[in-house]
Amino acid sequence: MTTVPAAPIPDPQPPEVAEVTTIACVGIGTIGGGWAAYFLSRGYRVQAWDPSPEAGDRVRALIDAAWPALTQLGLAEGADPHAISVHTDLAEALDGAQFVQESAPEVLEMKQQLLADIDAHAAPGVIIASSTSGYSMTEMAVDAASPERLVVGHPFNPPYLIPLVEVVGGEQTSPAAVAWVSAWYEHLGKSVITMDHEVPGFIANRLQEALWREALHMVDNGEATVEQIDRSITDGPGLRWPLQGPMLTFHLAGGPGGMAHMLDHFGPSLKSPWTRLEAPELTEELRGAVVAGCDDEADGRTVPELVAQRDQAIIAVRQVIEQLRRGSAA
Amino acid sequence: MTTVPAAPIPDPQPPEVAEVTTIACVGIGTIGGGWAAYFLSRGYRVQAWDPSPEAGDRVRALIDAAWPALTQLGLAEGADPHAISVHTDLAEALDGAQFVQESAPEVLEMKQQLLADIDAHAAPGVIIASSTSGYSMTEMAVDAASPERLVVGHPFNPPYLIPLVEVVGGEQTSPAAVAWVSAWYEHLGKSVITMDHEVPGFIANRLQEALWREALHMVDNGEATVEQIDRSITDGPGLRWPLQGPMLTFHLAGGPGGMAHMLDHFGPSLKSPWTRLEAPELTEELRGAVVAGCDDEADGRTVPELVAQRDQAIIAVRQVIEQLRRGSAA
Structure with missing residues (x-):
């Protein structure tokens, strides 16, 4: 028996990140339109494609609604909310674009077809990112001729306000394309998480989904109301x-001993029936990975220093939220 | 066969909420000391009990560290950070107290003994709340002579900054005691969730725990690093x-159709392998409860209005967090 070696994945050789001036947004609903608003605020020119005849008016309204917020957060020099054209012809929207963000509805067959079409029309070397929240690029790229340049770039709603973008390639994606798109989003000011391999739901949505399902079970069983869940x-x-995320939060809960103390002390509560989700076995390896990860994040800050920073953040966040609540009640 | 009727639960007849001036804090570690700082900031006199000879110095340091934050959030008239006495004799700490907050370590036998002792020494009618995060009052109250006045009042760390308190009685707790302690915490300015029946982990910790376990699985499987989880x-x-909590967040994700549209459209994704936690069946009843709960919370605000409020909050929160990060990096 002989093994056929996999063909090497070609490097798409994209343009320099700093040389990009024109972006194609394929699909401009809530997510794609939010991306368009963000790209405009960063000073890029946007060429949008959408089959809906109302798409132009909708994206105009979305950008106009988002612009004050984007201005508050700081516009790039020369940012122009009108530097966008809307096309019903895909080739026209892709003409001259140096990066493509696809944000079509979450229908696998539609994504497969659309990504193949984009790939057929986009200039060589241009990276094509998909906003998908539900599919892997391995599934979506099956009909594309150059899957090496197709990458997931999953934003959070609204994409013009939430910094997080999760980046992950498919089996046929070039590592160079993954690295390029991570560098590109960082250049845009995003907070980028580059994943090594595909996991359903990526990271943030997996965590959100676990919480959401536990919440639904609680409503289903009369254990808590919707209002109680939200207020909790x-x-x-x-x-x-x-x-501070959930990991660092528990690092602080461990007192001066941090996450190591927390796991040694509260480890047994992992077996408590506090959620319907079964916990992993707290092996030495897992314990070590979690402790080391928290130490890395703490980056030399002691637990009391982190506590002081957390407390300042809680006060500041409470104050701005209370101001906003008073304002909207007035 | 005859059924022995359960003895009626007596009403403990606590004092008027507004008449309370003196509080006993039993156990003054991180949680109990945090409660003490909060009670002092609200203008109460605190009598603390703790068996550790260092407890007095520790709670002094905790109160002094918390006081600037409490001052920033606003002190009650006459609030005095020194209006606290620390005792090693339990009867002395309870003498004259009109409310008791127990915050001993999470060891069931210790809690059972301590609550029985508190019950034996506290004046009649005084309500006794436990800060437990892990036990039900039904389990903890077994040795107490008057379980009708024992209630769980579970705070979040740090209790002087996080508004949430979860209140729930045990099988032998008087509904009047549950109502009293809810009214009391609200009088203190807390955000109170009063639960109808005991659920392990109460509400917020169940939700947190589901997210935490999913996160541990991801680390365990090399799907995400600690830093990626936190940043996500x-x-x-x-x-x-x-x-806006997780429920209202998804209400907005549904667009103008809100949670109803969201569940009808994304309901099938409940079956996606986005977390290891199995989802409940999305019955008409569950759908109805979730939609009605979101409508109640929205309280007449349209989805676009809620979106505008969310966006303002994201901008404000981002700005204060970025300011704090710049400050601590300086």
């Missing part, structure tokens, strides 16, 4: 999470 | 959660 987050752990 | 929350959904 907004007035509880939700106040800590904009500064 | 801080730079992603964590920015939305201080204003």
